[in-house]
Amino acid sequence: MKTTERLTVGSLARMAGVTVRTLHHYDEIGLVVPSGRTSAGYRTYGRAEVERLQEVLFFRELGFALDEIRQIVSRPGYSRTIALERQRELLEARTEHLLTLIDAVDRAVRAERTGTTMTNEEMLEVFGDFDPAEYEEEARERWGDSDAYKQSATRTARYTKQDWETIKAENDTIYARFLDLMAAGEAPDGDTAMDVAEEHRAHITKWYYDCSKVIHAGLGQMYVADVRFKENIDKAGEGLAEYMSAAIAANAGR
Amino acid sequence: MKTTERLTVGSLARMAGVTVRTLHHYDEIGLVVPSGRTSAGYRTYGRAEVERLQEVLFFRELGFALDEIRQIVSRPGYSRTIALERQRELLEARTEHLLTLIDAVDRAVRAERTGTTMTNEEMLEVFGDFDPAEYEEEARERWGDSDAYKQSATRTARYTKQDWETIKAENDTIYARFLDLMAAGEAPDGDTAMDVAEEHRAHITKWYYDCSKVIHAGLGQMYVADVRFKENIDKAGEGLAEYMSAAIAANAGR
DNA sequence: CGTACACCCTCACGTAACGTCAGGGTCAAG
DNA sequence: CTTGACCCTGACGTTACGTGAGGGTGTACG
Numbered sequence: 001m002k003t004t005e006r007l008t009v010g011s012l013a014r015m016a017g018v019t020v021r022t023l024h025h026y027d028e029i030g031l032v033v034p035s036g037r038t039s040a041g042y043r044t045y046g047r048a049e050v051e052r053l054q055e056v057l058f059f060r061e062l063g064f065a066l067d068e069i070r071q072i073v074s075r076p077g078y079s080r081t082i083a084l085e086r087q088r089e090l091l092e093a094r095t096e097h098l099l100t101l102i103d104a105v106d107r108a109v110r111a112e113r114t115g116t117t118m119t120n121e122e123m124l125e126v127f128g129d130f131d132p133a134e135y136e137e138e139a140r141e142r143w144g145d146s147d148a149y150k151q152s153a154t155r156t157a158r159y160t161k162q163d164w165e166t167i168k169a170e171n172d173t174i175y176a177r178f179l180d181l182m183a184a185g186e187a188p189d190g191d192t193a194m195d196v197a198e199e200h201r202a203h204i205t206k207w208y209y210d211c212s213k214v215i216h217a218g219l220g221q222m223y224v225a226d227v228r229f230k231e232n233i234d235k236a237g238e239g240l241a242e243y244m245s246a247a248i249a250a251n252a253g254r
Numbered sequence: 255m256k257t258t259e260r261l262t263v264g265s266l267a268r269m270a271g272v273t274v275r276t277l278h279h280y281d282e283i284g285l286v287v288p289s290g291r292t293s294a295g296y297r298t299y300g301r302a303e304v305e306r307l308q309e310v311l312f313f314r315e316l317g318f319a320l321d322e323i324r325q326i327v328s329r330p331g332y333s334r335t336i337a338l339e340r341q342r343e344l345l346e347a348r349t350e351h352l353l354t355l356i357d358a359v360d361r362a363v364r365a366e367r368t369g370t371t372m373t374n375e376e377m378l379e380v381f382g383d384f385d386p387a388e389y390e391e392e393a394r395e396r397w398g399d400s401d402a403y404k405q406s407a408t409r410t411a412r413y414t415k416q417d418w419e420t421i422k423a424e425n426d427t428i429y430a431r432f433l434d435l436m437a438a439g440e441a442p443d444g445d446t447a448m449d450v451a452e453e454h455r456a457h458i459t460k461w462y463y464d465c466s467k468v469i470h471a472g473l474g475q476m477y478v479a480d481v482r483f484k485e486n487i488d489k490a491g492e493g494l495a496e497y498m499s500a501a502i503a504a505n506a507g508r
Numbered sequence: 509c510g511t512a513c514a515c516c517c518t519c520a521c522g523t524a525a526c527g528t529c530a531g532g533g534t535c536a537a538g
Numbered sequence: 539c540t541t542g543a544c545c546c547t548g549a550c551g552t553t554a555c556g557t558g559a560g561g562g563t564g565t566a567c568g
Binding site: 019021022024025029038040041042065066067 | 553554555556557562563564
Binding site: 008024 | 514515516517518
């Protein structure tokens with residue numbers, strides 16, 4: 001059991017079957033960022049980064065562009081469990097597609113062997129059928145407002161690594177403030193909690209998409225309605241999802 | 255049944271689910287070259303090119319670099335049937351690999367759900383396991399001398415489209431000369447036939463790899479021993495494989 | 509301590525496989 | 539003739555690294 005170990009870039013690269021250069025690149029673009037550096041400047045990766053790399057590599061295996069992957073994993077409410085489940089579906093779809101290709105090869109071999117002739121269409125129609133973006137389009141509609149997603153994609157397209165770090169820090173701060181209020185016994189529908197909820201809404205609007213109070217309320221409901229969102233947020237603190245959801249609802253109503 | 259039709263670049267691209275730019279690129283690098291042009295300069299593709307494109311797209315789907323694909327399809331003795339069978343094997347291997355990934359995702363989801371912890375290795379070990387070059391390495395050893403393949407790869411690496419056209423033209427000429435001798439009733443072990451066999455050997459040496467008489471004899475034997483090679487060569491003329499094989503053997507013995 | 513070797517860093521140019529656009533010609537139908 | 543879809547060549551740009559230069563770090567061993 002080596003989950004507390006810190007890995008250097010070479011170790012992680014060997015473990016994952018990628019190159020050091022790949023990990024450098026992922027660090028550069030803020031996709032998988034080492035959480036530490038030695039005094040010599042060596043990158044060190046912890047558990048969270050290993051998990052993130054796994055998620056990224058699954059998406060990459062499915063043909064997603066790195067930019068797309070970054071947008072997916074940076075989505076408000078993103079959770080590892082949701083992603084893994086989504087990837088499961090996509091991997092299954094891809095397997096089906098491969099079986100289609102195998103069938104096509106078999107037909108082609110048979111035609112060669114028997115001297116029969118396939119049409120041009122028959123020979124080529126199986127290609128180009130698996131487009132991950134298509135499936136992600138589906139996910140967008142299922143998981144969130146399509147316009148919000150588009151805005152988010154546009155707005156985040158040129159964020160730098162520093163931007164992403166700032167976003168994370170702000171989000172962590174908001175979570176911490178909510179946790180402090182909880183610890184102090186403050187009611188989620190009190191003014192202070194609602195103010196923090198308002199800041200949360202502003203944070204999303206600033207960095208992702210225009211988040212009206214209605215949309216925000218919907219997001220807050222999702223935080224508790226879906227156990228995967230709930231689990232993800234509660235990683236920061238037990239009960240945070242419930243508290244945030246209540247504060248967001250109260251804020252939407254004032 | 256539209257196998258005699260000529261396709262323009264846009265039609266072919268739509269049929270294959272690729273872009274016009276892709277087909278331009280493949281023409282540029284001599285991978286899939288249109289066999290005709292209209293008076294306006296439009297590319298027109300025939301049956302042979304459609305077949306070639308299918309082969310190329312299967313290899314591409316499996317992760318081969320275009321340069322690798324070009325070397326494979328330009329190999330002396332290359333045959334469509336052999337390629338399709340090879341691709342079948344590789345697609346199966348790739349499907350197995352995907353099932354491995356699906357299993358890995360399932361394990362990861364289960365771990366998330368049950369709060370158990372996977373080791374870093376367990377999470378990352380499934381990636382990087384499918385390398386098409388590895389399987390092609392296998393094919394090299396099975397189908398021909400490893401050194402010859404390496405030489406061939408090195409020698410052909412920088413060939414231009416014109417080079418490939420010259421190679422094809424020379425090969426066609428050699429085939430035609432053999433066919434003429436056959437039609438004239440010349441014996442395959444006669445001087446003239448052996449001279450052409452010698453030219454064939456020189457052709458391979460010049461463009462692919464150092465082809466000694468021993469290696470050449472081995473190649474000649476393969477031409478008739480393997481029905482797929484035989485079928486491929488006999489496309490140029492019935493009985494050509496047998497005739498060539500005999501001429502090559504005779505040439506090797508003088 | 510010095511050496512050797514494996515590992516790490518940043519920097520930066522290069523590559524493969526197209527994507528995108530510019531500017532202009534072609535073809536067919538209305 | 540006009541329009542719109544299609545085609546051409548040329549060329550710059552993008553994505554995701556590959557490769558190499560020049561130099562520092564850590565550990566084992568003589």
